Amino acid sequence: MEFSHDRSGDTLVVTASGRVDGSNASDFLESLQGMFDPGDQRIILDLGGLEYISSAGLRVLLMAAQNLDRQSKSFSICSLTEAVGDVFRISGFDQIINVFPSVEAAKQG
Amino acid sequence: MDQTYKILVVDDEPDLEPLILQRMRRQIRANEYEFVFAQNGVEALEKLNADSTIDMVLSDINMPMMYGLTLLQQIHGVDPNLRAVIISAYGDMDNIRTAMNRGAFDFVTKPIDFDDLKITISRTLEHLAEWREALSSRDQLVALQNELSIASQLQQSILPKNPPVTDKYEVSANMEPARNVGGDFYDFFNLDEQVGLVVADVSDKGIPASMFMMSSRTALKGAAIGVGDPERVLEEVNNQLHQDNPTFMFVTLIYALFNPANGSLTYSIAGHDPPMLVSADGTVTELPLTKGVALGIAPDIVYTQETVELAPGDTVVLFTDGVTEAMNANNEQFGLTRLADVFDGKAPESALAANEAVFEYVRNFAGDAPQSDDITCLTLRRP
Numbered sequence: 001m002e003f004s005h006d007r008s009g010d011t012l013v014v015t016a017s018g019r020v021d022g023s024n025a026s027d028f029l030e031s032l033q034g035m036f037d038p039g040d041q042r043i044i045l046d047l048g049g050l051e052y053i054s055s056a057g058l059r060v061l062l063m064a065a066q067n068l069d070r071q072s073k074s075f076s077i078c079s080l081t082e083a084v085g086d087v088f089r090i091s092g093f094d095q096i097i098n099v100f101p102s103v104e105a106a107k108q109g
Numbered sequence: 110m111d112q113t114y115k116i117l118v119v120d121d122e123p124d125l126e127p128l129i130l131q132r133m134r135r136q137i138r139a140n141e142y143e144f145v146f147a148q149n150g151v152e153a154l155e156k157l158n159a160d161s162t163i164d165m166v167l168s169d170i171n172m173p174m175m176y177g178l179t180l181l182q183q184i185h186g187v188d189p190n191l192r193a194v195i196i197s198a199y200g201d202m203d204n205i206r207t208a209m210n211r212g213a214f215d216f217v218t219k220p221i222d223f224d225d226l227k228i229t230i231s232r233t234l235e236h237l238a239e240w241r242e243a244l245s246s247r248d249q250l251v252a253l254q255n256e257l258s259i260a261s262q263l264q265q266s267i268l269p270k271n272p273p274v275t276d277k278y279e280v281s282a283n284m285e286p287a288r289n290v291g292g293d294f295y296d297f298f299n300l301d302e303q304v305g306l307v308v309a310d311v312s313d314k315g316i317p318a319s320m321f322m323m324s325s326r327t328a329l330k331g332a333a334i335g336v337g338d339p340e341r342v343l344e345e346v347n348n349q350l351h352q353d354n355p356t357f358m359f360v361t362l363i364y365a366l367f368n369p370a371n372g373s374l375t376y377s378i379a380g381h382d383p384p385m386l387v388s389a390d391g392t393v394t395e396l397p398l399t400k401g402v403a404l405g406i407a408p409d410i411v412y413t414q415e416t417v418e419l420a421p422g423d424t425v426v427l428f429t430d431g432v433t434e435a436m437n438a439n440n441e442q443f444g445l446t447r448l449a450d451v452f453d454g455k456a457p458e459s460a461l462a463a464n465e466a467v468f469e470y471v472r473n474f475a476g477d478a479p480q481s482d483d484i485t486c487l488t489l490r491r492p
Contacts, residue, residue, distance in 0.1 A: 021481065022313055054434075054482070055292075055312040055361070055403075062406055063357045091361055091380035092402030092410070 002049075003031050010041035013103055017049025020057030029060040033067075041073055044106040048079035053087055065097050074098075078106040114234050115143045115160070119153040119168035119180065120196065125221075132223045142230070149173055150180035157187045165233055166193040170204050178204065181211040190244070192237050194229055196221065257316070260290045264319050267326070272297055272460070277369035278304065279460035282487040283468060285431075285480070292318030292360075293429050293483035294326055298333070302370060305333045308427040308487045309362035310381065312403075321358040325350060325404065329364065339364045339377035340414040343401060347379065347412070350405035359405040363427050365489075367419075372491050374425060377414040379404045382430060382445075387463070389422025391454040395445070396425070422456055424463050424490040431484035435471045438478045443471055460490040 001018040014035055020028050036043065045061075047053075053061075061077070068075040076098035080088060088094040100106035118129060126146045136142045145163065147153035149172045157163055166184060170177035177195060184191050195208040199218040208216060214233050217226050264286075272280035282295040292311030297304060307329060311318040325346070332345040342364055350360070363384060365376035376384065376396070380403030384396045401412040419425065428448070435443040451470045457463035467486045 022315075025313070055310065055359070055430075056314075058403075059312040059357055059359065062359070066357065090382060090398065093380070093406075095402050095410075096407050 001028055001031070003035070005035045007037070007040070010039060011044065011107065012036065012040040012042070013044045013046055015046040015049065017051075019052040020050070020060070021052065021054040022056040025054070025056035025060050028057060029063060032060070032064055036068075042107075043068060043073065043075050044100075044103060045075070045077045046079050046103055047077055047084060048081065050081065050084050053084055055091075058087070058091060058093055061093070061097060076100055076106045076109060078103055113140045113143050114164045114237075115145065115162050116165045116167060116230065117145050117147060117153060117156060117163045119147045119150065119166060119172070119177070121148050121169065121172045123148075128221075133227075136227075150176065150183070153180055154183055154187065157184065157191070161188070163191065164237060165230070166191060167196065167230070168193060169196045170201070170208065171198075178207055178211060181208060181213055185212055190237075190240065192233050192240075194233055257290060260316060260319060261286065264290055264294075264322070267323070268294060269297060273299075273304065274460070275369070276492060278367060279490045279492060280304070280306065280487065281460040281464035282308075282485075283464055284483060284485040285468070286483050287431070287480045288314050290314070290316055290319040291483035292322055293431060293485040294322050295427075295485055295487045296326060296330065297487070298330060300333060300366070302368070304367045304369065304489075305330075306365045306367060306427065306487060306489060307362060308381070308429060308485055309360050310429040310431070310483070310485070311360045312358055314483065317356065317358065321356075321360065321405075325360045325362075329362070333364065338414065339366055339375055340399070340401075340412040343377050343379050343404065343412040344410065347402075347404045347410050348408055351408045354405050357406065359403040361403045365425075365427070367489060372419040372421075372423075373416055374419055374489070375414055375416040377401065377412050379412065382428065382433065385426040385428075385448065385452075386417065387424040387426065387452040387456055389420055389456050391452065391456045393449040393452050395449075419489075419491040421491055424452070424457050424460065424488055426452075426463060426467065427487040427489075428467065429483065429485040431480075431482035432467060432471055432486060434482060435475050435484065436478050436481065437475050443474050447474065457488075457490065459492075460488040463488040463490060 005014045065075045078100040168177045192214045195213045195216040197204050205216050284293050292314050294309050296307040311322045328346045328349045332342045336342045336345050361380035363378050363381050367374045378399045379401045383398045386394050399413045402410045451466050
């Protein structure tokens with residue numbers, strides 16, 4: 001997994017690429033949460049470079065989403081590839097986590 | 110240091126004992142080290158055999174009765190976890206090499222430089238402490254693995270055996286766990302005149318997943334008996350699992366109800382891959398997805414259900430993503446297309462044959478690549 005992030009104002013855009021499965025899901029969560037600043041009000045996770053996500057990876061996103069929700073912060077994901085989009089659609093996670101086609105759309109949403 | 114280390118000093122020169130006691134008095138007073146002494150290898154072995162609390166041996170090489178190098182060989186037989194440091198004449202490389210080859214941890218040279226000796230002793234004891242910690246971790250790991258294998262047996266034992274084969278319907282099911290304990294399960298049970306069928310996949314694997322799997326299975330069976338319609342069953346189970354779920358585990362599954370009287374199959378899907386239908390003529394189709402979300406993550410989700418009529422010779426294949434995401438050595442996934450190809454143009458003769466075909470194709474595809482996820486498949490065929 002590789003990460004980068006870009007902060008402007010109270011919006012943090014995290015870009016994650018590679019694969020998330022049971023072997024690195026907890027690292028994924030740690031890296032993700034390590035990037036959050038107390039001042040971030042809106043977190044957008046750009047998964048355009050994500051090739052694969054397993055159920056363990058979905059669970060991490062769920063934990064991050066619920067955690068941010070409790071702090072009344074917004075969390076969304078965007079730019080899903082077809083394969084990852086299928087995982088979100090079939091698992092029903094697209095009904096639980098906000099999914100947008102692009103970072104721009106997520107910023108407006 | 111919270112532990113006193115006991116060091117056996119072996120030397121035939123009588124003046125070493127008072128010298129060590131004097132130079133190490135601070136460490137002795139601080140209860141860091143305790144020294145015991147032996148005049149030769151034979152006496153050293155007697156002391157080692159009599160006192161199992163000795164941690165380390167500091168031994169001269171040239172001694173009467175038993176040579177230091179011989180003692181080194183014997184020490185290993187007394188306790189392989191003892192550490193030995195050799196005292197040798199300066200520049201006696203041959204003996205030093207032999208001592209190291211026989212398992213000495215380090216060496217110091219004569220005349221003894223006590224600063225060097227102190228460093229050598231403390232380094233040896235640090236190593237010993239790390240070694241012991243590693244040994245204890247290994248023991249704990251072995252104990253944990255034993256428990257895991259018991260958990261695995263327990264989990265396998267709750268999967269129902271002897272799937273029903275009647276003239277109205279045939280069921281076959283199999284689960285191959287990737288690790289000791291997995292998160293997949295299948296189930297089948299009779300409900301009045303109908304048969305309930307389940308294939309499920311719990312998020313992640315290992316012990317937490319297997320515990321969540323146990324509660325999911327119980328909740329589902331309970332709801333299936335009490336509630337009836339698959340969509341209502343999933344609503345009920347979802348709310349039950351969500352109520353007490355601090356770790357955000359979830360389970361994706363298909364619950365299907367087959368009516369042998371008219372061949373109808375009603376199913377509801379919770380975040381899972383839809384079933385595959387293999388018609389009697391060998392046509393393969395993916396059954397429609399129903400509305401729903403993986404169970405346990407959010408309350409009050411609405412689930413829907415679909416009904417299909419199975420004609421004689423039709424087979425329905427329920428599977429987990431361990432099948433479609435099985436990888437080969439080139440990191441390619443088995444995928445839905447290959448799964449469809451298993452049956453394309455060749456309707457299975459029985460539910461068992463259908464099930465075995467899936468596992469055979471996946472195994473052949475994966476080859477020697479390691480299995481990373483549980484693989485589960487349940488087949489239902491109307492004869």
